[in-house]
Every structure is written in C-alpha cells, then in structure tokens.
Amino acid sequence: MAFSTLLICRFLLASLGCLAAGLAVWALTAACRRHLPQVAAQRSTWLLGQLTIIATFLALLLPHSERLRLLPAIELPETMLAAPAAPDHATTPAQGGAMADGHGAAADYRAWLSYGAQAWLSLYLLGLAYTTGRVLQSHRTLNGLAATGERLVLPGRHQGLDAVTPPPSLAVIEVDAPISPMLFGWFRPRLLLPRHLRSFEPLQQQMIVEHELTHLRRHDLQWMSAGIVLQTLLWFNPFMRLLRANLAWAQELGCDRDVLRNRPPALRKAYAAALVEQLRLQPHPVTQSAKTALAFGGVSARTLATRISLIREPAAAPRGPWARGAAVAGLAGVFAASLAFQPALADRAPAQAAAPATFSCTDMVDAASGAQLLRDGHCDERVTPASTFNIAVSLMGYDSGILRDAHSPNLPFKPGYADWNPDWRATTDPTSWIRNSTVWYAQQVTASLGAQRFRQYVRAFGYGNLDVSGDPGKDNGLAMSWIASSLKISPAEQTAFLRKIVNRQLPLSAHAYDMTARLTALGALPNGWQIHGKTGTASPVLADGSDDRRHSYGWFVGWASKGGRTVVFSRLVLDDTQESAAGPRTRDAFLRDLPAQLDAL
Template identity: 60%
Template sequence: MAISTTFTGIDLLAFQFLLASLGCVAAGLSVWAVTALCRRWLPGIAAQRSVWLLAQCTIVAAFVLVLMPQGERLHLLPPIDIETFSAESAAIDHAAQVSTAGTSQTAGAADEDRAPRNYLTWAAQAWLLIYAAGLGHALLQLLHSRRALQALASAGDRTATQPVDTIEIDAPISPMLFGLLRPRLLLPRHLHNFADDQRQLIVEHELTHWRRRDLHWANAGIVLQTLFWFNPFMRLLRRQLSWAQELGCDRDVLHGRPPAQRKAYAAALIAQLKLQQTCMPTALAFGNVTPDSVAGRIALIRAPSRTSRWTRIATVAGLAAVLAASLTLQPSLASQDNMQLSCTALMDAATGQRLRYDGQCEERATPASTFNIVVALMGYDSGILVDEHTPLLPYKASYASWNKEWQTDTDPSSWIINSTVWYAQQVTTQLGQQRFQRYIDSFGYGNRDVSGDAGEHNGLTQSWIGSSLQISPAEQLAFLRKIVTRQLPISDQAYAMTTRILHPQTLANGWTIYGKTGTAAPAQVNGRDDENRQYGWYVGWATKGTRTIVFARMTLDHRQQTYAGPRAKQSFLRDVASQLDKL
C-alpha cells in the first residue's frame, strides 16, 4: 500500500518559519560573539547606540532573507527535501498505526484513507502556535508596562518648568522619560532632597534623551525584541542598546564639566539607585542600571572612553560578515517556491477564452523539449529544414548523447519523436545568435532570454535546457495560440511542416492532438541538476471539426523510472483530453 503525504500552504509556511527561526537564533549567537569581541578590543562601542540597534537589525535580516522568494539560491548548504523526509517519517508513522490497529479491518481501512502526519509537520505547526502565544504574552507585558506608566503619570502633579510635560510623583522610582508620540518626564519628589547641582544634572540627563530622540531608538529596539521574543540574543542586545543610551547621555551631559560636577553626578547615580524600587522597560530612566553595572557606569563617567569612526566601521564589517554567513550557511527548503508545482491550462484558440486554468500556471520553468516546436518553426522558416526527412544529419561522437536513441543519423521527423538535443542544437547554431534572438523576440516566447548559462556563452545550444530561457504554462498557451491562428511572422511552409512532424494522433472521441512533451531537471544552487525532481511538460493543440483548443500541462514531481514529460502526456490524455467535448 502506498503512503503519501500532502502539504498544505500552512505546512510549507510552518516549515519555512521554523527554519527562519532557527537561523535567526544562530545569527543571534554569531552577532553576540562578534559584538563581545568588539567590546573587548574596542571598548568605545559600548556607548554607540547605532551599533546595538544595527546588531538587532542584522538578526532580523537573517530571519527575513530566509523567507524571501529565491533566497535559497544564495545558500551553500544542500536544501532540505521535505517531501522525501516526510514520506519516510509518514511511512514509519503509518507502520506504527497499522501495528497498533492489529487485524482490525476497520482500522486498516481508515488508515488507507488518510495520509499520516509526520513529526516534523507537527513540530513546525506547533512552533507557529507557540510563537503566536509568546508574541501575545510579550504584547501583554508591554501593555501592562504602559498602563503602569500611565497610572504613575495620572497620580502626579504637572509642572511647567521643562520643555516636555513634567510630572512629579510620590513614588520611589527613577526619573524617567516615556511616551513616543507624547513624551512625558516623571520626576520623583525625593529629588528635592538632592543637592541643586545634582538635581539639575539628573533632569538634564533625561532631557538629553529627549533631544537625542532616544525614545525612538529605544522603541525600535523594544519592537524588535517583542517580535523576536524567542531569541535570547535580541533581549541581550536591547539591554546593550539601553546601556549605550545611558552612557551616551552621561557623555553629553558631562561634556566639558569640571571633575567636581562629575563626582556629584556619580554620587547622585548611587543615591538614586538606593532609592528606586522598580524600573519600567519601556522608559528611559536615569537610574536604569543594576548594582553590578553601576560601577562600570561610574568608571566611564569619571574617565570616558573615546570612539573613532574606525570602531564603527570595524563593527559594521563584522555584522555584515555575520549576515552573509548566516544567509549562505543555513539550509533551505528544497524547491520551496514550487514544492508541488502543477498546472493544467486550456484555451479556446479562436476566442482566447480560458476553458481551464488549474494550478500554478504563472510559474516559469525551462521549456525543455517543448522548445523543439519553436526550433522547427525557425528552421523551416529560415530554410535550414526542408521537409519531414530533410536534412538528414549524421550523428557524431561529440554530440550530446545521454539517450541511446540519439546515437544515430537523424531527420526532422525522428528528431521530434526522440527529442534529439544535438539535432536542435545544429539548427540553432546555423541560425546564429542574432537571428535566433530575433525569432524569439518576434514570437514573444517566455522571458526571451537566450543568453544561456552565466559566463558560458552557450545560449545558442543550451538556453532552453535548464538554463536562461524560461516560460510559464500561461505563456505557452499564448504562444501556441499564435501558431494555431497564424499570428507569427513566419512562412506558411513553416506552419505546415511543423504541424506535420508533430505526428498528430486522433483519440476515440474524435479529437486530434498535436503535442510535444518535455522533461528537465530543476537547477540547484550549485548549478547542477536536481537528481530528485523533474519538470514534465506536455503542450500543443487539439482540433475537432472547426474548433481548436490549445493546452499546456506542466508538473514538478519526484524523479521516477519513467520520464516526467511522457507521464504528463499520459495523465493529460487520460484525464483531460477525454473531456474536451464538455469544455
């Protein structure tokens, strides 16, 4: 009994999100290591808020790039083939189910009707739920902090002595600035017990936060930490951002002040630390330090370190290296953009009305041997091809010959039957690059890119074989309709001979099919063919009486003992062509 697994859009999203989350944590570890080394060798970065926010953004970028379309092409590690893994684990799961079901026929029948879910699928979907729950919890914590600050502000008395709304309250808190859109400064009444110069410096510290727009920086860091709550390094980096903001304000407030005022400022910091009982994570507070870190802050107050632009350059270069490494060294999902690619599209040739349009019909892929229809049109129009059996070209050992049927002298008729690659290559070579490109442009064929592999200059012989030339099933329909309605700038002879060598077949329902198959392997990141998957094409037109229908069927599935192109043809003739009278 065959076991299969079915992947929904949620399944694929869950896999990608799980992979991006793991990569995000790995990137966080690397970023933290780089910044730790920079702090050791370049102590001045501790007061650079841009460094710490950029470090958070680097982790976010590593997460986002994994989810971006075509991002897997930048990865160096081999992609994870989810379908293969899932099929194996599903088979194991199914065997366990059958084992537990015993000989019960009812249980066995139920197992046959459903595809067992594998553990990786459950884990990925569970992670989506866990992330959503964690995000909700983090948002609730932010809301709780905001309400606490609002409650403190409501309980205080407003003063009009500062450029921002200032509120004095009877609470053992640190002086703090909060509110992104409406900044407010909370000052505890116990500041009146401080010396005048100390009180003035403390207030100036919070106003410096306001002038430096530190609230914007702080809120950006909080938003990123909230979205990536599962990454412990985001929390560490956000704390470093807060630390840098405090050090930056200390530096600006004390710039040019005498040692006596520096000493008074440090004493005020210690006194405030002893008085405060709580600290709000969403506010910028003068005493936002721990007993373990206050000594370091006082040391920097007494003897501030200097930072050159080379410090920032070195740190940015290190973060860029982490981003590049995290992107290229983490695995991706194999063929994640078209995991179960399939399209069946039919169109009335006379009216252009879509009769059927099922699947991913806008996805482009290599045309493979369906491109021989194009080569035939060009060959007969240019005079390189004459009739069904002329020219007869001799086979040479240097020609592409991975199919034994190609290792013989070939004429146009046998070329189309066997999809002999070297024969098509001889025709396009005689055309030359410029004329070849002009034909493709005038046909409006796919993406019209016949440049071939990058740097290889092989467009004349390779562009349609898993290379630069790409076409979607929808574009195949448009091109085939131009053939049937004779809208291409070619001779009548080219139309007639191309139609003849397609070897039409008449079905039992009276429809005559003119079609061409194509099989090709998707290209991997390293440029090699994917040994596990194959594109299968079957394109052409069907006629009966005065009616003509153009069609295109394209699939991407696992490589099997038979070629994907003939399989696409068989399924089309069996499931679609037999129903043409109903369209």
C-alpha cells in the same frame, strides 16, 4: 505539500536562521565591547545589530534570497504540480511497470514537519500577543504611577529644575514612590521625579534632571521605541533582548557623557555618589516594566559599576571612522553569510521512489536570450535520449503530414509490436503516444518517413551526435537508434534543441510546433508557470553490448513559460536502481524543486 504549508515551513526556517544570525551578531558586538569600547558605547552599534537580525529573518522568508544560498535545500516529499497531465509510464523494456507509491513513511514525515511548523507559528503568534500585552501593560503601569503624582507647573517648585528649562510640552510629575527619575512616553513624553530626590544636594538634583532631559534632546525615546518593537517582533530570540539591553546601556552612557562634559572632577564625583544613593533608595523598583515601557533613568546595579568607572575616568575620544566602519562591515558580513548559508525548502519524491543518483545534471537556459540560468552536474555527457526523442519525432510527424492532429492517426496495436508496457497493447493516437511513451507508435512514424528523410530531419535539428545508424550490424536505426543505441545527446544539447523549438528556429511548419506544444503540455505550477515536458527512461549499455540491469537513466526535458518569459530545461539522472521508471521519478522530483528555482531566477 500545499503552498501555504511551504510558507509556514519557511517561517520556521527563518526563525532558526535569525537565531544563528543573532549568535553571530552578539559575538561581534561583544567583541566590540571588549576591544572597541568607544564603538560599543555608541547606541547605533546595538540598534544596527538588532536590525541585522530582523533583516536576516525577513530575507529568509523571501524566495528570491535563495539565489544567494550555498547550502543544499532541505527536501520535502510530495508533488508541487498543480494540474499535471495523465501520468507517464515506462518507456523501455528495462523499465516496465508503474512508479512505486511510497506514501507511507514519507507521508508521516511530511505530516510531522507540517504539524511542527504550524505549531511553531501558533506558538509565535501567542508569544507575540503576550509580549505585546506586557509592553502595553507596562506602559499603563507608568501612566497609572504618573496619575498619582503632582505636576510641577510653577518655577521654583523643585531645585532640580532651577538650572535647566524643560520644554513646555514636557510634563514634569513628582511621585511619592521609590523610583529613579525617569523619562517615558511614546508620543507624550513625561518626566517622573521621585519625592526623595529633594534630599539630594541641589547640584546633584540638577545634573540628574539634566540627564533625563538629555535623553529627550537626543531622541532616545524614538531609538528605544525602535529597539522595543524589534525585540517584540522577535520575542523568541534571546539575542534581541541582549542587544536591546545594551542599547539602553549605551544611551545612558551617552547622556552621562553629555551631562558631565567639561565638568570638574568634584562634580563628577558628586554625580557618581548620587547614582549610588539613588540605587540604595530604590530597593524595590516599581517594576522591570519601566525598561520595557520606554522609560529611561532606572539605575541598575548591573550597569552602575561601568557608568561610575566612565564618570570618574572619561573614555578616550572615539576612534576614527574606520572603527565604526569595521563594526558596520562586520554586521553586513553577518547578514550576507546568513543569506549564503541559509536553510531552504525544496520538494522531492519520497525516499522509496527517488533512489540515490550516481550522476546527474540540471541545465536551465533563458529561451529568448540564451543566458545560462543554471548548470549543475555532468551536463556535457552524451547518453541515449530514450523517449525524450519523441519530441523530435512529433515535429517530424506533423511537419511531414504523417501525424494530422491530437487524435489522428489512430493506430491499432498489432502482434509483434513493442509491448514491454501493458499500456502499449491498445489502439493509440498522438495524445496517448506521448502520454504513455508508446515505442511502437514512434516506430511507425519513423518507418513512414523512411531512412533518408529521417536522417535529414535529425541533421536539420542538430540533434546530439546525429548518429541514427542503430545497433551495429542490425540495420535498426529507424526503429531503435534513440533507445539505448547509436543516437546520443547531452543535457546541454537537449536545452539547445528545445530553445530552437521554443523560438521556432527549425525549418518546420507552424502546425508542427503548435501540435508538439499541445501534446507535451503538463499543466501549471502553483506559481503560475505553464509546463511542457517529456520523460525518458533507458538502461545504460555495458561494454559487452548488454543492458546494465543495475542502473537506469532518467530524463525530463521541456520548457516553462510565464508572462512572456520562457525557460528551457533538461534534467538527467543516472540512478542505481530499476525498481520503477526513472523518467517519471526524475520528472516528479524536478517539478517539486522547480517552483522555487523559477522564483529565484
């Protein structure tokens, strides 16, 4: 799957993740409103709720957040390797044949997933454009309404302004429309006063105007702007709208509280009566856009009862810092849980090719420091190295001079050589040997070394259990010890051996290191990491000494390098199928997950 498509799929998962975070945030803030009304009446509670949701959305878009993930990745079929070497083939007699294709149903699945993610991105962009357009249109509507009014510039032109002095920069405009007094304007605040406000008692007029000016002093326009922007960005999330509406509610309560502070009960009652009368005089509000265009002061029947209740009986003093701290900690917990249980993408082989594993291990270590980056599964269990041992044979061959360069010696196939794979029945050089895992070529190298020198190399490498005796009673250690026989190694020991190679800590020539790295080079991943590796495939051996035809070991070991950093890795899978070579299947599945894993390290 293309890297751009993966990003689009990640956007889809981030959208779903922020919906789940929105539900959790709304449940938490609703609990605050029920049990901690003093905390819920603070505007910061609702804006922080919106910020938590959008922070979750943005964090889920970042690949590095996956290091905190506890859920398994959602696997996507198709390779992620940008420029691999020629395909590897079966390495043992039990695993002859090419790897199954499996592109039918997997391709359909991949196509549907890709189309769905692209459709969602298109829908999101359309919705974003529509929502942004509505906000701008609402703002234009209020500007048009203000243009029809009369600006009050002289003292004494309105009784509501007698006891208060608006800032010189604030334009006060009187309009002949059934609206509530409202403050609006992102960059150039204006106060709209309906003409019918003159019918109120002078003190009522003054408190209502003071309420709007309190919004200005508290910088509520900026708070509302932030809420509107966040809601617009996540227009599809209903919880963003609910939180933004409660932010406006908390701001209205805050202004009521400031206006009525130290006022006698009679004035509180008059103020509440003014709100009720205002609601009666605006049976058909200008438009709901007054709220979406950063306007304050609209009297809503839905919130009026709460406001009047708090006006008549002021709430108790806000609780101590612990209450606010608990609310903030709860929102932080929602954010952390969203990251821990986030959905994530990883590629894998098609279902036809990747059979269920009865056990597996993934081991990744920083080559320079030796720090353990990932260990998952049965990583200390020793099994046959199969053709991954060709890395060791390559080092031996080039160090001893038996192998000279990438294409010599060039050895012809002879009758009697291992020919379980048709590709082996051909003249072979070091490059094709590593590519095809040609057993007889490795056997020619070890035969040229001789048993004593072969054993010395294995011991110098510290390779697995060091046992190169071969099958009991058959004296075939030089030819078969690493193929379902006496020599065994664990994934953890594989990574330790590879780390010695990368750091050149073995008693070998530089030529041996250079040529082995050249033969094992597989190309680059889309994120720029250069990959070196080798597969291996073998059947487990049953207690009676026969091959287990129902299971198959699949190895892929090697290292990845980028920008001066190298990570060695070992992947082992025990499959319950022998339909195709387990080593190449293990390699392909691992390489599909590897870009995301390396980005997360």
